[in-house]
Amino acid sequence: MGNNVTRFEAGEGVTLLGGGTLGAGDLALALSLAPRLVAADGGAARALAEGHMPEAVYGDMDSLGPEAMARIPAERLHVIAEQETTDFDKALRHVVAPVILAVGFTGARIDHELAVYHVLAARPDARCIVLGVADIVLHAPPRLRLDLPAQTRVSIFPLAPVTGRSRGLDWPIDGLRLDPLGRIGTSNRSTGAQVELCFDAPGALLILPRDHLAAARDAVAAASVWSRPARTASL
CATH class of the missing domain: 2.60.120.320 (Thiamin pyrophosphokinase, thiamin-binding domain)
Structure with missing residues (x-):
């Protein structure tokens, strides 16, 4: 298992898969719009079960069993042992892409879902859209x-x-x-x-x-993201 935590950089959209609730067709929909697949911890087992090999896995790996872990090339496993952040945060801060579609992060425990929105708010420079059962959520850019x-x-x-x-x-x-x-x-x-x-x-x-995920993906990919410090935008 690799000890170096490197960033995953892609020139096209990335689907980030978590280990939470995954609706029928959610992963296929996300991959049709963002074809590169990265997993957050236990999301890697979900990817394998759906017939996909993630290109990278980020997290503390406490939700990824040894059987699934053994099937993934060691260089794709990026262990981040600290417990101060969630696996969603760990993955999001290491993925650089025009847009990230996050699936498998909503619909189960409310505290986990609120933590996802906390990460969205805390990382305004991430081009991420979270896919839920009825809605999509993103941090509005400038x-x-x-x-x-x-x-x-x-x-x-x-x-x-x-x-x-x-x-x-x-x-x-x-x-x-x-x-x-x-x-x-x-x-x-x-x-x-x-x-x-x-x-x-x-x-x-x-x-x-x-229903407007594709339009949101295009808009987020075309938008400038927040820098630190944030800059004022005007119409």
Whole structure:
């Protein structure tokens, strides 16, 4: 088993597979849009069971049994022993790609799912979309342009105080201060062919129906991500 934890860098989309609930067709859908496969810990066993060999596995490997581990080439196993972060975090911080589609991270334990959204909020530079049963979730970049049909649900859930501007929403967010303990922005709707969002700081999660995963993938791949310190964007 390799001792060096190296980054996985890809010029095309990466599917990141976890060991949580995996809906029928979820993995096939993600791989059709992001064909490179990386696993987080026990997600590697799920990949093997689905007939796929992950190109890299990241985590503390406490959920990956010896039989599955023996089937994976040692150089693809990247053990990160620290217990301060989740396996999702461990994997996400080592994968560099135009977009990452995370599947198998929702729908089971609520604390685990909340931890996933914490990681999304804490890593605003990651181009990651989490696939759930009904929705997809991503950390809104400084500016995002989405092609969406009219009356598509667009929810903004702040995990930190943020302000921003919008075009193409029934209820514009211009002039609003969104805050997890104050005003939130769920159940908004698109008005036409394109929605444009821009934010002054990281911290806003964008939630869309999963039917629009392909559009979100294209938008995230084309967007600039947050740098540190965050830069202000304007329409």
